[in-house]
Amino acid sequence: MKKIILCSFILLTGLYSFSQRVNKIITDTKTQKPILYGKCNLKGLQTGEFGEIYRMEYKYYAPDSNILKQIKPQLKNISFKIVLGSWCGDSREQIPRFIKVLDLSGYNTKKVKFTALDHYFKLEGFDNEKFEIKKLPTIIVYRNKKEIGRIIETPVDTPEKDLLNILKNK
Numbered sequence: 001m002k003k004i005i006l007c008s009f010i011l012l013t014g015l016y017s018f019s020q021r022v023n024k025i026i027t028d029t030k031t032q033k034p035i036l037y038g039k040c041n042l043k044g045l046q047t048g049e050f051g052e053i054y055r056m057e058y059k060y061y062a063p064d065s066n067i068l069k070q071i072k073p074q075l076k077n078i079s080f081k082i083v084l085g086s087w088c089g090d091s092r093e094q095i096p097r098f099i100k101v102l103d104l105s106g107y108n109t110k111k112v113k114f115t116a117l118d119h120y121f122k123l124e125g126f127d128n129e130k131f132e133i134k135k136l137p138t139i140i141v142y143r144n145k146k147e148i149g150r151i152i153e154t155p156v157d158t159p160e161k162d163l164l165n166i167l168k169n170k
Contacts, residue, residue: 023047028087028119036086036116038123042109044116045095050086057096063104067160071105074167077144080112084137087119090153091137098139098151098159141166 023044026037036044045054082098084091102109117123121133131140135153141163142148149166156162 026118030119031087033087035118037118038116038126040086040114040116042099042112042114045086045099045114048086050092053092054096057093058100061097061100063097063101063160064158065104067158067164068101068105071101071160071164071167074164075105075107078107078167079142079145081115081131081140081142082112082137083115083117083131083133083140085119085121086116088136090135094137094139094151094154094159098163101160101163 021038023036023040024038025034025048027033028035034048036048036050045051080102082095084095086092099109099112102112115123115126117126117133117136121128121136131138137151137153139151140147141150149169151159151162151166157165
């Protein structure tokens, strides 16, 4: 019995040590300021310096309600991966706007997967080549786990128009 308990303890300790903490803050080596690093969620995006800007951009962005109505029925089997930099001006502006589009379209934004990179677009264990991240933020749109489009850095038009175009064209 002692061996089973000991083995269970070692296994759980090992799993815990390899799991990545959500909303981890590190000191950016380029600016010496705190930044989000790794997996994060809406709570992490809504706190600290990034959170102040997030709340302002979210509050004042007014998406086109006619486009939102067109987006809503197309969100079935859709998922999102957002790669951002909490230090990045475009991420600070565009992510709150995009999340507001999703919120107002009835999408459960708690399902969005966020990954925050450092100034050098690096994150230990993150395969930058696999996701082909060249600019931040990069919003990757999936249908049934297959990529159908991206919004890179800033929308071509608006977040809601770009999203609608991705959803309609695939």
